[in-house]
Amino acid sequence: MKLKIKNPLDPVINFVDDKLKKFDPIWMAENGVGGQRTRYYDQTGIAKYREWRGVKDTMQAYVCWLKNLGMMGLMVGRAPTNFLKAFWEYRWMGSYLATFAFLDRLFEGYRGYELKVACMNSNTIVHCITDMMVNIIGNDRRLGGGKNTNKVIGLDEAVPALFIGGFPTLTPIPLQTLPEFVICDIDQHMEPFYIDVAESFGLPADVCSRCSAETGVTLDDAFPIVGLGAISSNTPCNASESTSMFQRRRFEDMGLAYHPFMNAMQHNTPEGHDYTLAEMKNAIKFVEDTYGVKWDMDAMLKVAEESNKQLEYEHIKWDYFKTPYSPLGGIAETLYKLVEFALGNAMNPYFSKNDKKVVKIMEYCYVNKIKPYKGKTRHRAFLWGPSAVYYCDFPTWTQNCWGLAIILNMDSTMGNVFIDTSDPERAMYDIARIEEKGIMRHHAVGGWDNVNAVWDWAKQFNCDMVICNDNVACKGMNGIHSMLEEEANAHGFRFLFLPQDLEDHRTISRQDMRNTINNYMSVVLNEEPLDPTLVEFDDSLAW
Amino acid sequence: MKDLKHLIYFENLLQEANNELVQKAIADGDKALGYNCYYLPEVLLNLPGSFSSRLRAPNCTSPDVATYYMTNRNCPYVRSILERAIEGGYNYLNALFGVEACSTMERMEEHFELLHPVENHPFVTHIIDAPIKGDSTNLDYYKVELKEILNCLKDLGIDTSEAAMKKAIEDHNEISAIMQEISDMRKADNPVITGYEFHVIQLVSQVCPHKYIKPYLQETLEELRKRAPEKEFPFRVRVVLYGSEVDDPEFTKLIETCGAMVVADRYCFGMFPSRETIEIKAGETAFDAIARHYLETNLCARFMDPAKIDQRHDFLENLAKEFNADGIIIQNMKFCEFWSYEKVLASHIMINELNIPSCTIEKEYAIGSVGQLRTRFQAFVESLEIKKINS
Amino acid sequence: MKTAFKVAKTLTGLGLLAFLGTFSIFMFNLENKMIYYVIRPLLNKHYDTQTRDRKI
Numbered sequence: 001m002k003l004k005i006k007n008p009l010d011p012v013i014n015f016v017d018d019k020l021k022k023f024d025p026i027w028m029a030e031n032g033v034g035g036q037r038t039r040y041y042d043q044t045g046i047a048k049y050r051e052w053r054g055v056k057d058t059m060q061a062y063v064c065w066l067k068n069l070g071m072m073g074l075m076v077g078r079a080p081t082n083f084l085k086a087f088w089e090y091r092w093m094g095s096y097l098a099t100f101a102f103l104d105r106l107f108e109g110y111r112g113y114e115l116k117v118a119c120m121n122s123n124t125i126v127h128c129i130t131d132m133m134v135n136i137i138g139n140d141r142r143l144g145g146g147k148n149t150n151k152v153i154g155l156d157e158a159v160p161a162l163f164i165g166g167f168p169t170l171t172p173i174p175l176q177t178l179p180e181f182v183i184c185d186i187d188q189h190m191e192p193f194y195i196d197v198a199e200s201f202g203l204p205a206d207v208c209s210r211c212s213a214e215t216g217v218t219l220d221d222a223f224p225i226v227g228l229g230a231i232s233s234n235t236p237c238n239a240s241e242s243t244s245m246f247q248r249r250r251f252e253d254m255g256l257a258y259h260p261f262m263n264a265m266q267h268n269t270p271e272g273h274d275y276t277l278a279e280m281k282n283a284i285k286f287v288e289d290t291y292g293v294k295w296d297m298d299a300m301l302k303v304a305e306e307s308n309k310q311l312e313y314e315h316i317k318w319d320y321f322k323t324p325y326s327p328l329g330g331i332a333e334t335l336y337k338l339v340e341f342a343l344g345n346a347m348n349p350y351f352s353k354n355d356k357k358v359v360k361i362m363e364y365c366y367v368n369k370i371k372p373y374k375g376k377t378r379h380r381a382f383l384w385g386p387s388a389v390y391y392c393d394f395p396t397w398t399q400n401c402w403g404l405a406i407i408l409n410m411d412s413t414m415g416n417v418f419i420d421t422s423d424p425e426r427a428m429y430d431i432a433r434i435e436e437k438g439i440m441r442h443h444a445v446g447g448w449d450n451v452n453a454v455w456d457w458a459k460q461f462n463c464d465m466v467i468c469n470d471n472v473a474c475k476g477m478n479g480i481h482s483m484l485e486e487e488a489n490a491h492g493f494r495f496l497f498l499p500q501d502l503e504d505h506r507t508i509s510r511q512d513m514r515n516t517i518n519n520y521m522s523v524v525l526n527e528e529p530l531d532p533t534l535v536e537f538d539d540s541l542a543w
Numbered sequence: 544m545k546d547l548k549h550l551i552y553f554e555n556l557l558q559e560a561n562n563e564l565v566q567k568a569i570a571d572g573d574k575a576l577g578y579n580c581y582y583l584p585e586v587l588l589n590l591p592g593s594f595s596s597r598l599r600a601p602n603c604t605s606p607d608v609a610t611y612y613m614t615n616r617n618c619p620y621v622r623s624i625l626e627r628a629i630e631g632g633y634n635y636l637n638a639l640f641g642v643e644a645c646s647t648m649e650r651m652e653e654h655f656e657l658l659h660p661v662e663n664h665p666f667v668t669h670i671i672d673a674p675i676k677g678d679s680t681n682l683d684y685y686k687v688e689l690k691e692i693l694n695c696l697k698d699l700g701i702d703t704s705e706a707a708m709k710k711a712i713e714d715h716n717e718i719s720a721i722m723q724e725i726s727d728m729r730k731a732d733n734p735v736i737t738g739y740e741f742h743v744i745q746l747v748s749q750v751c752p753h754k755y756i757k758p759y760l761q762e763t764l765e766e767l768r769k770r771a772p773e774k775e776f777p778f779r780v781r782v783v784l785y786g787s788e789v790d791d792p793e794f795t796k797l798i799e800t801c802g803a804m805v806v807a808d809r810y811c812f813g814m815f816p817s818r819e820t821i822e823i824k825a826g827e828t829a830f831d832a833i834a835r836h837y838l839e840t841n842l843c844a845r846f847m848d849p850a851k852i853d854q855r856h857d858f859l860e861n862l863a864k865e866f867n868a869d870g871i872i873i874q875n876m877k878f879c880e881f882w883s884y885e886k887v888l889a890s891h892i893m894i895n896e897l898n899i900p901s902c903t904i905e906k907e908y909a910i911g912s913v914g915q916l917r918t919r920f921q922a923f924v925e926s927l928e929i930k931k932i933n934s
Numbered sequence: 935m936k937t938a939f940k941v942a943k944t945l946t947g948l949g950l951l952a953f954l955g956t957f958s959i960f961m962f963n964l965e966n967k968m969i970y971y972v973i974r975p976l977l978n979k980h981y982d983t984q985t986r987d988r989k990i
Contacts, residue, residue, distance in 0.1 A: 046970050047963045062960050069956075087977065091984075094977040097969045104966075151631050201990060202887045202903060206616065206878055215884075221987040234675055234847060236646050241675060242884035248849060255582040262681070265643045266672035275672075282680055401938060445646065447670075448653045462860040475880055478614040479621075479650025483657055543970075891990040 011316055013055045021053040025373070025531070026109060034535030036108055036400055045542020050104065053409060057111050064119035068103065068126045069195055075130035079146060081137035086137045090222055092179040096133075096186035099126075102186040104329050105393040109400040111532075112241055113327035113365050114372040116360055121328075121336040128339050129182065131348070135171050136178055140224040145269055153287060154230040154251075155351045157181050158240060159261060160415060160438045161345040162195040163280055165303025166295045168285060174343060175230060175247075179217045180210070181248045181389070184503045185335075187543040188390035188510070191503040194220060208473045210389075210502040211239035218243070218250045229257035229290035234265070236441035237476060259286040267436035269448045277432035290493040297424050304419040304427050307346035307434070311418060313355035320362040321407050322461050327365045330395035334409040335389075340414050342439055368449040378403035379494070382458040384410045384451075385469035385477055386440040388500035391510045401514075401534035402521045410454075410469075451480055455491040463493075467517075470497040472507065496520050510539055544773055547740060548766055549759050553747045558665040558751065560627065561635045568594050568752035574637040574699050579624065579652070581811065582642040582673045582838045586715040586821065587692060587747070590707045592700070596636065597812070600627035604909045612654060613647075614774050619908035620788045621651040625820035626658040636661050637699060640669035640692055644845060645881060659841045669695045677838055686834045693830070697814070698793045708829035710820045714753055720758045722748055722818040728767060729806045730866050735770040736804025737783075742792040745814055780927040783863050785809045786874035786877035787844075787891065792909050798872065801920035802922055803927075806866040809842065809859060810874070816840040844885035857887075863899055869927045870900035872920070876904035878903050900927055 007013070028034035037046050052058055062469045086093045103126075106122045107118045139146035154175040155161050161172035174181070184191045194216025195209055201219055203212055217223060230251045231242040248258045262282040264272030271434060284295050314337070319332075340351045364370075369378070377399065383406045390395065395406035414437055419430040431458040436446075443450045458466050470476060481497070488495030498516050501507035518535055522525045528534050556562045558590050562771050569575055576588040588595035602605075606626035608617070611621055627633065639661070641652030655661060655668045674681030693703045699927035701707075704886050728736050745762060747756055758760060779802035784795065788811040795805050809815045825831040842855040863871060873890050875882035893901040902923035905918060959965055 038953055044970060048961050050960060058961075062957060065960050066956060072913070088980070091981040094974060094981065097973060097977075098966075101966045101970075104963075118564060132834075183757045197988065202885045202890065204875075204877075207880055207883050217663045219988055220988060221989075232847065238845065241845055242881055244847050244853055245884060245888055248852070249990065258849065260676060262675050262847070264672055265646075266670070271671075271684070271687045272672060274689075275680070278683070282678075447649075449656065472616055475617055475878065476646030476650060478617050479647050480612075480615045482612045483654075534632075536903075888990065895990075 010174075017054045020052055021054075024054065025051060026111070029533065031533035032104075035531035037533035037537045040537075043537045043538045043541040045101065045105070046440075047104065050106060051267065053111055053461055055114070057115050060115055060119060060234070061107070062533070064122060065100065065103075067123050068100070069267075071123070071126050071130050072099070075101075075134055075251060078134045082140060082143040082146065083245075085143040086140065086319050089142060090179065090224075091193065092183050092190055092217075092222065095183045095190045095543070098187045104122045106335070108393070108396055109373070110332075112372075113361055113370060113373065114329070114332070117328045117361055118332035120354055120358055121332050124350055124385065125336060125339045127350055128343050129350055132173060132343055133178065136173050136224050136226060139226045142225045146508045149226060150228055152227040154227050154256070155160055155293070156231060156233040156235065156244070156437050158235040158441070159231060159233045160341065160435050161347075162303065162434055163284065163300070165288070165345070165347055165480050166284065166297060166300035167291070167293055168192075168296060168299040169289070169293060170291060172347075173226065173423050174346065175223060176214050177343065179222050180213050180503075181290070184210075184213070184389045184390040189543065191216075191390070192506055195504055196220070196453050205423065206473055207242075208239040208471070208475075209502045209507075211243040213503050214243045215246050221250070223250065223254070225254045226257065229259065229286065231286070232258065232260045234260070234262050234437050235435075236445055239472075254365070257286070257290045259283060259290075263438075263441070264434045265445060267433075267441070268449065272436065273433055275435050280428070280435060292401065296342055300420050300431075301387060301424065301427060303346050304421050304431065306349060308418050308421070310344075310355065311341060313352060313359060314416075316359050317355075317362065319407075319459075320359075320366055322372055323366055324377070325366045325369055326362060327370070328362060329372065331392060331493070333413055334383075334394065334406070336486070337409075337412045338439070350509065357536070373399055376403045377405040378527070379465050380405050380407050380461070380463040381465040381467050382408055382461060382463045383407075383456060383467050384443070384454045386411070386444060386471055386474065386502065387469050388471070388502055388508075388513065390503055390505045391500065391513055394510075396514065397514065397534060399519060400531055401529050402517065402527065403530050404465070404517070404521070406467075407463055408457070410443050411439055414438055414456065416442070418442060444474070448480060448483065450489060451477070451484065452482075455487065455493065456491060459491075465494040465496075468495065468497050469501050470499045472499055473501060483534055511536065544735065544770060547763060547770075548738060549763055550743065552759070552851075553743045554792075555895055556747050556751060557599070557743065560596065560599060560601070562751065563750040564755040565594075565596060565899075567755055568779045569635055573637050574701060577633060577636045577639045578641070579648060580642045580644045581816065581839070581841055581843065582644050583640050583671070583692070584833050585817070586711050586833055587696070587708075589703050589711045589714055589753055590638065590696065590703060591710060592702060593696070593747075596756070597749040598624050598627075598633065598639075599746075599750060600624050600632065602906075602909070603627055608721070612658075613650065615648075616878060618645075618647045618876055620790075620876055621647045623908050625651045625654050625660075628655060629658065631660070631662065633660070634662050636663060637667070638695060638731065639666075639667055639668045640695070641668065642673045642691060643670060644673050644843065645756070646832075647878070648879075654770065657698070665699060667695055667699065672905055673845075674838065677846065677851045677854075678848065680897065682835060682838050685838050686831070687832070689834055705829055708833065709823070712823065712829055712833065716820050717818055718748060718753055718757055719818040721757070721764050721934070722814065723820075724817070725760075726769060726814050731772070732867070733772045733776040734806070735806070736774045736852065737766055738799055738808070739796045741791055741814070742789075742795040742805070743809065745790065745808065745817075746790060746812060747810065747816070752893070763933050775818075776804075778802055780804070780869040780924050780931070781867060782923075782927075783807040783809060783859065783866065783868045783871045784813070784874065785859055785871050786886065787811060787876040787879045788908075790814070791908075791910060794906070797910060797913060797916060798900065801917055802924040803872070803920060805872075807860055807862045813857070815862060816842055818865060842863055844881040856889060860897050869931065870902065870923065872923065873901055873903045874906050876901075877907055900930060
């Protein structure tokens with residue numbers, strides 16, 4: 001594959017790059033005259049100007065921004081009245097305006113091929129989310145509805161909607177994703193509002209903040225009203241089960257039929273798979289009854305094939321992740337996988353089209369031994385446990401500040417099941433297994449062996465370090481705290497817990513999280529930061 | 544009222560898990576089978592040649608080693624059980640049958656496999672998954688999981704035949720009949736039993752081998768039948784205690800010293816549910832009946848289907864009516880995810896939809912902050928009294 | 935030919951202007967500054983005055 005074309009403008013570009021290099025934060029850090037944080041206003045996280053990455057990379061980032069802008073413009077254009085009303089109606093909607101700043105944060109310090117791949121993935125993510133937003137906002141009865149209002153089916157955000165592929169006339173939407181899950185990535189100040197709403201009704205502060213926020217959205221009547229029915233779930237864990245009790249009341253109030261779809265908690269056993277399959281069939285029956293549509297196995301198998309295709313690409317990517325030459329990694333990988341799995345559900349072929357291009361670039365980098373991040377990676381870490389979503393750009397920060405590359409994230413391993421499409425019943429069984437191994441569930445739930453699998457993953461991906469996200473309110477993961485530490489010693493990994501509170505930065509701030517890494521890197525490993533401006537800074541008022 | 548003959552004996556039996564009756568049964572050659580949760584049918588652990596031992600960790604006030612393993616951000620009941628296990632307090636057990644009723648409990652039970660704290664032979668641990676709905680799909684899954692328990696029992700040399708199960712059901716129904724009659728005595732305007740006394744009796748029925756505790760319970764029942772109540776009802780109000788795990792009768796005593804008699808106990812380790820009669824319906828095997836009974840009567844806060852959610856609130860409402868309660872105290876163990884949520888929902892339904900006064904509190908496993916709790920209970924009692932006066 | 939040249943010139947001019955405009959917005963982070971310092975505070979004021987059907 002030939003990606004490099006000799007550009008006649010190269011001498012000019014090189015000249016400009018040389019003249020403007022003093023504005024490049026990486027050059028500034030290398031030369032001790034500043035770094036990434038130099039261009040930010042204090043506390044707000046608002047940059048005075050965008051990152052100068054050299055002519056080519058800046059243009060790459062500009063085009064990416066322009067594409068995202070275009071997609072967002074198109075999104076609003078598809079249902080302009082509803083979108084305007086949505087900004088007026090929903091507090092969380094205002095936070096989506098922070099999307100551009102969010103995307104900037106994610107790929108700070110990226111250059112060359114890692115930037116190219118990150119831009120491609122970011123465009124795909126925006127494409128998928130804007131599509132989803134049109135389906136939700138454009139059909140929200142609260143805002144006047146839309147032509148597909150009755151053809152949308154709401155699912156709990158953590159339920160893989162793959163099985164809805166058997167209803168080609170219906171569009172699955174994750175109910176809590178817009179008001180809660182995605183928005184928490186974008187704006188750290190949004191979910192504390194809903195957490196406070198839930199706590200004002202007496203919910204203790206020690207429950208999982210994700211579910212607390214979901215409860216707050218429910219109590220504040222902040223869900224869009226779409227479809228005829230809603231499917232809740234025990235995925236991933238106990239708190240999800242509990243918050244469903246409140247959602248059921250609100251959904252019924254909103255005129256939606258309600259059905260809880262259970263997944264086996266102990267999801268490594270054949271009995272557990274059978275149970276989940278039976279539950280999935282009950283959920284399918286619920287959809288048939290509620291929407292008056294028939295299950296279409298052929299349509300399901302087509303979606304299953306697309307799911308397999310995406311997983312094949314995933315495995316190819318994994319092979320490259322094992323090398324030091326992968327231009328894809330960190331949040332560009334994690335967020336993409338999350339959106340692909342949880343929101344795309346193999347029903348959006350855009351992902352595999354993008355994957356095809358991405359793996360070509362990965363192959364090129366591998367063949368030509370091109371190391372990402374200018375070869376400044378010092379450590380390779382596997383990030384285990386559910387991540388703090390209010391600090392989505394954490395992997396970017398670890399790389400830029402300490403040369404600590406997050407190779408893969410626990411949730412990137414979810415849904416790692418090929419569907420046998422040769423036999424419909426076997427296909428359903430495999431789909432049920434994917435349902436069980438969803439977000440925050442594949443390894444965090446279902447027994448110690450699932451958690452303890454981290455060492456194999458880390459070894460497989462040639463990591464020298466494991467960072468375990470320590471969600472202070474996650475009862476299940478807290479329950480095996482010291483066993484993990486003891487196993488880390490036994491397996492000879494550098495290991496640290498990273499305390500965080502999933503969606504509530506007031507408990508543990510981004511700087512607190514950074515300090516955990518700072519202390520480990522400077523005190524335990526005795527290393528110097530790559531960019532000293534990133535070690536300690538105030539982003540408490542940032543989105 | 545005259546003191547109950549066996550009350551002090553019962554209190555002493557509750558001082559440690561490995562009490563004298565447990566030791567007696569082990570000396571007989573019976574297998575000691577530990578469990579934590581109602582999801583695990585007690586009756587299956589009382590097949591001939593075995594006895595159930597619902598695990599408590601009396602007087603465990605600082606579970607330091609368990610906190611090292613599970614952090615201080617987890618349920619204190621669970622940590623206390625693990626602590627007691629590490630201390631060697633359960634070395635009499637031949638099995639721990641766990642349930643993934645909540646992830647914290649499951650993690651604690653896993654530590655029995657990982658740390659091997661129980662020094663006994665044989666000792667097995669098995670954890671089942673638990674259904675979260677009450678429909679037939681979930682009943683089928685429950686049966687499949689319970690059969691795994693039967694397999695473990697067989698491996699321990701315990702008879703799991705139909706006849707053995709029928710015998711166990713019979714035994715369960717006998718002890719339940721005694722407990723039901725004692726429990727119903729709390730419905731009287733001026734009961735012959737206090738909430739504290741009932742709590743002690745209920746606990747011993749769960750932590751001691753049935754064959755040895757049953758005669759004492761029978762004798763206590765006879766005594767209660769003849770017992771004269773106080774001249775006047777000695778409490779200011781009557782309350783139902785609702786919520787998560789309570790295995791310390793001192794907690795009930797604390798409420799009662801504030802003037803509120805606990806007339807009904809709807810919590811883990813409480814009467815409701817635990818001592819309902821198991822009926823074998825036509826066409827059912829004993830095992831089927833057990834599985835159905837425990838799923839039907841289970842009122843855990845983790846159930847997600849509307850029918851089960853409504854069942855537990857309807858049950859609570861009926862309990863308050865049946866036992867003529869003036870109010871409900873809704874409690875949750877600190878860090879209990881399920882009951883933290885249920886506390887909010889149940890108090891809303893009771894207060895705002897059913898007009899039943901309720902008070903919510905959060906508690907530790909070992910009663911520590913008595914002062915704060917006492918203030919809350921006293922205030923609640925006063926509010927109930929004022930309500931009574933006004934009506 | 936002349937018209938085509940004119941159209942091409944106009945289009946190039948417009949394109950250049952569009953590029954300069956959008957690139958300036960991009961490079962000086964103008965949209966984020968506008969959203970952070972102007973739009974969000976106004977929206978938040980509105981959200982704070984909303985009456986919602988807040989209930990269990």
